Amino acid sequence: MTPETDPEAVDRAYDDLVALVEHGPRFHGTPGIAAAADWLEQHLGTVGWPVERQAVTLPGWQPGAVHRVVVHEPIARELPAWPMLWSGSTGGPRRGTVEAVGPQGLWGDSMTWRKFVVTDDDGRVLAYLHARDDGPAAPQPLPSGSDLEVAHLAIGRLDGLQLTEWLGDGKALVVEVEADSGAVEAATSDNLIVDVPGTGDGSVLLCAHYDSFFNTAGAYDNGSGTIALLHLAEKWAAEPPVPSVRLVFFTAEEWHLGGSRHFVDTASTADLDAIDYVLNVDGLGRGSFVEAFGAPEAFSTAFRSALLQHAAATRPDLELVTRFPPTTGTDDASFYRAGVPSAFLTFNDLHRLHQPDDEPNRGIAANVAWTVPLVEHLVATLARPTRAAPPGVL
Incomplete structure (x- = not known):
């Protein structure tokens, strides 16, 4: 039985996704994202993980x-x-x-x-x-x-x-x-940071954005990636990974990557150099169409190979699309601009993107259940890549 067909794993993913989106739209600076942050912190604390909050303040806007x-x-x-x-x-x-x-x-x-x-x-x-x-x-x-x-x-x-x-x-x-619509006073919400000590060498930053657009509760984009990170935190509380993992639930991804840009801008050079690579889990929609992009090029190839290796044994129907250089519309781009090797994956579900009907369903839950062991495999498999210079204008 593969994870996406395991009823218990799918049920847990579905139930947690429903509980998250009950807070309504998680638009940066709104009560919905504040309530979701409290809910995540409570669940992470239940399994023993303290949460560091990093406030992110940006120019305000209302729809x-x-x-x-x-x-x-x-x-x-x-x-x-x-x-x-x-x-x-x-x-x-x-x-x-x-x-x-x-x-x-x-x-x-x-x-x-x-x-x-x-x-x-x-x-x-x-x-x-x-x-x-x-x-x-x-x-x-x-x-x-x-x-x-x-x-x-x-x-x-x-x-x-x-x-x-x-x-x-x-x-x-x-x-x-x-x-x-128009500008209003500054808006603030929090990045949530959890440090998971590893049993060996290495340091990986694993992230997902937990905010949504103003018109949706965002089950696919990106409640799904949020729940995947939450379940990984629970697994690693019982059985730690080999490399240390910093889990970051980013706010304001929909605001020109405001949460991840703030995280990178306030990090020291030593902090960024210590990261082997960044893995960003974005929307895990319905179906079997996966986009998986990475950079620099050698890391992109290694990332693709590790993903396909896992899929060969667990997901023969997977349709994988890669692109180099990667797109710049999600949080890994903030790190790649700073020269940190990065990758992201998404089960793309374009017709649910930023829509009021982006609500929980079993297809999303099944892909959350499959992605959790995939990320475990990637974290265990991918070695620290050789750094490349930050991208220029071309």
């Missing part, structure tokens, strides 16, 4: 209650939309015409969306629309340099294609946009 994109011409239609993180307000409903702008890079061009601008009769910018590359409308953080005084609204891929088709046909495209 508001209104986020509308209504097409008036050529065909009346309301498009599902969400405010992008850092979006400004429209100051009420505003009507204007739409033009295509071109590609929109997000997370350092890890994703490329379609971008549109809405202007009034005098050419003033009323809003930007960002059409997702795949799947339904989903909020994301705006890239650095965006005009934060203007509303930015995310729409779905198919709606973006429809706008493109209308514009390509030369049709006038008139919309009404409204959003009441």
